[in-house]
Amino acid sequence: MKAAIIFSFLCLFTAGLHAQALVLKDGSRIPGGQFSIEGGKIQQKKTLSNGQSAVVMVPVENIDRLEWPEVTQVLEAHTLMSEGKSKEAIETLQKAKDFFKPLKSVKGSPYNEVAFALVETMDQAGDFDGLLRALPEVEGMKWDKTKEFKLRIVKLNMDRRTSSDLEAILGRAESLLRDTDDSNVAARLWITIAEIHTRQERWEQAFEAYLHVPVFYGSQGALVPQAELSAARMLAKMELFKDAVGYYQRIQELYAGSEIAETAKKEMLPINGLPNKADKVPGSKNKEKDKQESPKTAANPDSK
Structure with a gap:
């Protein structure tokens, strides 16, 4: 993966663009399509009075919240998986995760949701190496009961791949099945x-x-x-x-x-x-x- 990751919101997020925005602490809004992220830095695109464009850095500490009703990449990844394109699904979610990473501490950031979707997709695709790298961060996040249950399945599958006591793992899987x-x-x-x-x-x-x-x-x-x-x-x-x-x-x-x-x-x-x-x-x-x-x-x- 390239060290400098550049995503324009115009390219990455096309659905519901009008509702996507950074809201700064001074109350101003930067709509989706008017900023990008390069090398972990948030850049706002501005048009000067002389008609020329300029790029201004936006410090994370100046951001009050992120308004992002829907992450289309999660839906796209689901569609790709249903089409048998697991590698593309993982790549799509990894790019979305990298994009939101500089904003993960901002209120309203979908970073955690994207990270969870990536872990689930890696598990479903059998990407064991990727899962080993991504799972610890997701385990440290707070989740509702539904996602906690799903996370138990991911960890069960990790155990299934490494444990020699498969009958015990099978018993755990059957027990979880009875409970859902x-x-x-x-x-x-x-x-x-x-x-x-x-x-x-x-x-x-x-x-x-x-x-x-x-x-x-x-x-x-x-x-x-x-x-x-x-x-x-x-x-x-x-x-x-x-x-x-x-x-x-x-x-x-x-x-x-x-x-x-x-x-x-x-x-x-x-x-x-x-x-x-x-x-x-x-x-x-x-x-x-x-x-x-x-x-x-x-x-x-x-x-x-």
């Missing part, structure tokens, strides 16, 4: 449960857990592409190659031009044309038992 009626939280927990099964090479249980996301939580679009890709991988692990190819092809069609579509194309090549193994039948003998033992089939599923 939030569709987004439940969908993320099903992915966590699926990934624990994957690490333990319980391919069919992982496949069924991944499918909970597109089947029961289709409205959680940011989570669906990765869940579908992972489900295709589980079919390949079960040697249901023909079925896996069908999933991979569907992903390429739905998310054409995205990194997840390219991944699906690459992973499909070695198995394309291979039949399903005759002794591998979709559906477990213990499917009914698994359903009975499931902690919660769906917390407020979209299908209801």
Whole structure:
């Protein structure tokens, strides 16, 4: 990342620009589009009496509050995730976070919200290295109960990646699933449960857990592409190659031009044309038992 980060509000924030402004302690307002941030310094654009432009530095201590009703980058990142473009989503949020960093102590700054969105997106995208760097700051911030709960899931996923006691992690995930009626939280927990099964090479249980996301939580679009890709991988692990190819092809069609579509194309090549193994039948003998033992089939599923 470049040392000097320059973002013009005209380029970075196009929606609701008229409502975005810095409000100074003397009561004056600097509308969005009339200032930028370069190298952590806030610069106001002014037009002089002779018609020429000038740039004036605005000290942070002179700012009373930031009026910023909506950070479009958070919405944009969500859309990018739903399109299978996780790298672009992370880059978008990282740039927004860097932009707001000089203003993070100002009343009304969305810096914390952007930082939280970045951590969630890194977790969903599997960017473990980025998460290690970004998570400590977010853990030190104050959150409401909903975000505290979501942060517990992020930390649970960190433990899942590093702990050898996967059964204990699975128990924690199932306990959290029982405690929530939030569709987004439940969908993320099903992915966590699926990934624990994957690490333990319980391919069919992982496949069924991944499918909970597109089947029961289709409205959680940011989570669906990765869940579908992972489900295709589980079919390949079960040697249901023909079925896996069908999933991979569907992903390429739905998310054409995205990194997840390219991944699906690459992973499909070695198995394309291979039949399903005759002794591998979709559906477990213990499917009914698994359903009975499931902690919660769906917390407020979209299908209801």
